[in-house]
Amino acid sequence: MAMDALETRELRYFVAVAEELHFGRAAERLGMAQPPLSRAIQQLERRLGVGLLVRDRRGVALTGAGEMLLHEGRAALDAITAAARRTRRAGGADSPDGPRNRLVLAVKAGASHELLHKLLDAYAAEPDAAEIEVLPSGTCEQEEMLRDGRADVALMHAPFNSLAGFDSEELMTEGQIAILPSAHPLAARRTLSLADVGDIPDLPLARWARRGTYPPGPGPEIHDQTQLAQLIALGRTVAVFPDSARAWLWAEHTAVPLTDAPPVVTHIAWPAHSRSLALAGLIRTATRL
Amino acid sequence: MAMDALETRELRYFVAVAEELHFGRAAERLGMAQPPLSRAIQQLERRLGVGLLVRDRRGVALTGAGEMLLHEGRAALDAITAAARRTRRAGGADSPDGPRNRLVLAVKAGASHELLHKLLDAYAAEPDAAEIEVLPSGTCEQEEMLRDGRADVALMHAPFNSLAGFDSEELMTEGQIAILPSAHPLAARRTLSLADVGDIPDLPLARWARRGTYPPGPGPEIHDQTQLAQLIALGRTVAVFPDSARAWLWAEHTAVPLTDAPPVVTHIAWPAHSRSLALAGLIRTATRL
DNA sequence: GCCTGTAATACCTGGCAGGTATCACCGAGG
DNA sequence: CCTCGGTGATACCTGCCAGGTATTACAGGC
Numbered sequence: 314m315a316m317d318a319l320e321t322r323e324l325r326y327f328v329a330v331a332e333e334l335h336f337g338r339a340a341e342r343l344g345m346a347q348p349p350l351s352r353a354i355q356q357l358e359r360r361l362g363v364g365l366l367v368r369d370r371r372g373v374a375l376t377g378a379g380e381m382l383l384h385e386g387r388a389a390l391d392a393i394t395a396a397a398r399r400t401r402r403a404g405g406a407d408s409p410d411g412p413r414n415r416l417v418l419a420v421k422a423g424a425s426h427e428l429l430h431k432l433l434d435a436y437a438a439e440p441d442a443a444e445i446e447v448l449p450s451g452t453c454e455q456e457e458m459l460r461d462g463r464a465d466v467a468l469m470h471a472p473f474n475s476l477a478g479f480d481s482e483e484l485m486t487e488g489q490i491a492i493l494p495s496a497h498p499l500a501a502r503r504t505l506s507l508a509d510v511g512d513i514p515d516l517p518l519a520r521w522a523r524r525g526t527y528p529p530g531p532g533p534e535i536h537d538q539t540q541l542a543q544l545i546a547l548g549r550t551v552a553v554f555p556d557s558a559r560a561w562l563w564a565e566h567t568a569v570p571l572t573d574a575p576p577v578v579t580h581i582a583w584p585a586h587s588r589s590l591a592l593a594g595l596i597r598t599a600t601r602l
Numbered sequence: 603m604a605m606d607a608l609e610t611r612e613l614r615y616f617v618a619v620a621e622e623l624h625f626g627r628a629a630e631r632l633g634m635a636q637p638p639l640s641r642a643i644q645q646l647e648r649r650l651g652v653g654l655l656v657r658d659r660r661g662v663a664l665t666g667a668g669e670m671l672l673h674e675g676r677a678a679l680d681a682i683t684a685a686a687r688r689t690r691r692a693g694g695a696d697s698p699d700g701p702r703n704r705l706v707l708a709v710k711a712g713a714s715h716e717l718l719h720k721l722l723d724a725y726a727a728e729p730d731a732a733e734i735e736v737l738p739s740g741t742c743e744q745e746e747m748l749r750d751g752r753a754d755v756a757l758m759h760a761p762f763n764s765l766a767g768f769d770s771e772e773l774m775t776e777g778q779i780a781i782l783p784s785a786h787p788l789a790a791r792r793t794l795s796l797a798d799v800g801d802i803p804d805l806p807l808a809r810w811a812r813r814g815t816y817p818p819g820p821g822p823e824i825h826d827q828t829q830l831a832q833l834i835a836l837g838r839t840v841a842v843f844p845d846s847a848r849a850w851l852w853a854e855h856t857a858v859p860l861t862d863a864p865p866v867v868t869h870i871a872w873p874a875h876s877r878s879l880a881l882a883g884l885i886r887t888a889t890r891l
Numbered sequence: 892g893c894c895t896g897t898a899a900t901a902c903c904t905g906g907c908a909g910g911t912a913t914c915a916c917c918g919a920g921g
Numbered sequence: 922c923c924t925c926g927g928t929g930a931t932a933c934c935t936g937c938c939a940g941g942t943a944t945t946a947c948a949g950g951c
Binding site: 477 | 607608609610611613650651652653654665666667669670671673674675677678681682683684685686688689690692693751766767768769873874875877
C-alpha cells in the first residue's frame with residue numbers, strides 16, 4: 314500500500330518549508346502561493362503516513378521524521394540535479410565528434426597552486442588526456458559541488474573537508490603555519506603553538522565565511538584571500554594556513570610554523586559511483602606525482 | 603534557460619527504457635501505454651538539450667549522455683526511495699513515545715554468525731541501545747539495501763562488496779577455505795591453492811546468483827546455501843568461503859585452507875551522510891569488539 | 892506485394908497542481 | 922473585553938498536462 318513515488322516537486326517543497334519553518338516565506342521562495350504549499354505538504358504527510366511538521370500556532374517545528382526527510386531529501390535533490398548536470402555535460406561533449414570527455418575539477422581558490430600545476434601538466438602529457446576545466450570554489454564548497462554535479466572531481470583538504478561519501482586518494486601532507494604581520498612581536502618566534510595564536514589580545518583570529526554565515530568570535534569577517542592578506546599586512550589579524558600558503562605571502566607577512574597544528578592532507582576526491590575513463594586517468598596521474 | 607526540474611517520474615521512465623532498450627516492454631513494465639512514454643522521453647531530451655537514445659528502426663541504443671543519465675538516475679532514484687523509507691521508519695518510531703530509534707542491519711544470510719552474535723550481545727548491553735532489526739540479504743545485496751534505505755547499516759565482506767560511497771570500519775580479517783566433498787581425493791590435502799580448486803575436472807566451481815543472473819561457467823547455478831551444501835555433499839561441486847563458514851559444514855564436507863586466496867575483511871558500513879546517534883553507538887560497540 | 896513489429900503522431904479527456912478568497916485560531920495590545 | 926495582525930487550513934475554481942486510444946510511418950522478412 315501507500316505507493317512510493319515522492320515526486321521531486323514534493324521534496325523541493327518540503328525542504329523549503331523545513332528550512333524556512335514558515336509556510337508563507339517558503340511559498341514566496343518557491344514562487345507560488347501559500348495554500349497549495351500547505352496542501353502539498355499535507356498530502357506528502359498522508360502519503361508517507363507520518364507527521365513531518367508540528368504546526369504550532371506560532372510557526373512550525375520539525376518532528377523526528379521531518380529531520381530525517383530534510384537530510385535525506387537534500388541528498389536526493391542533490392543527486393537529481395547532479396544527474397541532470399552531468400547528463401547535459403556528457404551530451405554536449407559527445408555530440409560534436411565522439412566521447413570527447415571533459416572533466417570539471419573543483420579547487421579551493423588560491424590553495425596549493427604548485428600541486429595543481431604539477432597535476433595539470435602531468436595529466437596534459439598523457440596520451441588520452443581529456444580536457445580539464447578548473448573550477449575555483451569557495452571555502453569548503455567542493456563537497457557541495459561534487460554532490461550536485463557542478464564538479465566531477467575535487468582537491469580537498471582534510472580535516473577541513475569531509476570526505477564522507479566520496480572515494481579519494483591521498484596526495485600530499487603538509488604542516489600548518491601562522492601568518493602574522495611582520496611588525497608583530499610574535500613574528501620573531503621560531504615556532505608557535507595553536508594556543509599562542511588563538512589567544513593574542515591585539516590580534517584576533519580571522520573568521521572565514523561558510524555558506525554566507527560566520528562562526529562567532531571577535532575577529533574580522535573574511536571571505537576573500539586578498540582581504541585577509543591586507544588585514545594581516547595592516548596588523549589587524551592573524552591567520553592559520555597550510556604550509557603551501559607561503560607562496561602568496563606579502564613582504565609585510567611573516568610565516569611561523571605551528572608545532573601542534575594537525576597536518577593538512579590534500580586529497581583528490583570524486584563521487585564514489587563514478588565510472589568515467591577520463592576520471593580514472595586523472596586519478597592515476599595524480600597518485601603518481 | 604532550460605529549468606532543471608527532472609521529475610522522478612521522468613527518471614523512472616528513462617531508466618525503464620534504458621534497461622529494456624524497448625519502448626513497448628518498458629511501457630508494459632511501467633503499467634502504461636507506449637505513446638505517452640515516447641512523448642515523455644522526447645520531452646526529457648528536449649528539456650536536457652541532449653539526445654539520450656538512438657532510435658534505430660530495430661530497437662533502441664543509448665548515447666553517451668544516455669549512459670550517464672542511466673547511472674546517475676539510478677543513484678538519484680535510490681536516494682529518493684531511501685529518503686521515503688527512512689522517513690517512514692523514523693516517523694513510526696517517534697510517534698509512540700519519543701525518539702525510539704530502531705536500526706536495520708543487513709547481513710549476508712548465513713555468514714559470520716559468531717561475529718554477529720558478539721556484536722548484538724555487546725550492543726544490547728549498552729545503556730542507550732536502540733532496537734536492532736537484522737535483515738538477511740542475498741549475495742552482495744547489502745550495498746543496494748544501504749543505498750535505497752531498506753537498511754541503515756550492514757556487515758559487508760571486502761573484496762566481494764564494494765565499499766564505494768559508504769563509510770566503514772574494519773571488524774575482522776579471515777582466510778578462505780575450499781569446501782569439498784569429504785570423499786574427494788583433494789579433501790585429503792593439508793592446503794590448496796586457488797589454481798587447484800578452479801581447475802578440478804570433475805568438480806566445477808558453483809556459480810552464485812547475483813541479481814537474478816549467473817556468471818558464465820560449467821558449474822551448477824546456486825542461490826541458496828542449503829542447496830550448495832547439498833550439492834557439495836553429493837560430490838557435485840566445490841565452493842570457496844571465508845573461514846567462518848566452518849560453522850555450518852556437514853559431516854560430508856571437508857574444509858581445506860587456501861594458501862593464496864585474498865583474505866576476507868568484514869566491515870561494518872553505513873551511508874556516509876548518516877547522522878544517527880543510535881548508529882554511532884552501534885559502530886562504537888562494533889569497533890571495540 | 893503483404894504482414895509484423897517498431898517508434899512517432901494526432902487527438903481527446905480527467906485529474907490534479909496552482910491560484911484567489913476566505914476561514915479559524917491565537918497572542919498581543921489598547 | 923474586543924480588535925488587530927499574523928499564522929496555517931479550507932473551499933472552490935480553472936487551465937494544463939499526463940495518460941489513454943487510434944492511427945501513421947517506416948523497415949525488414951517471407
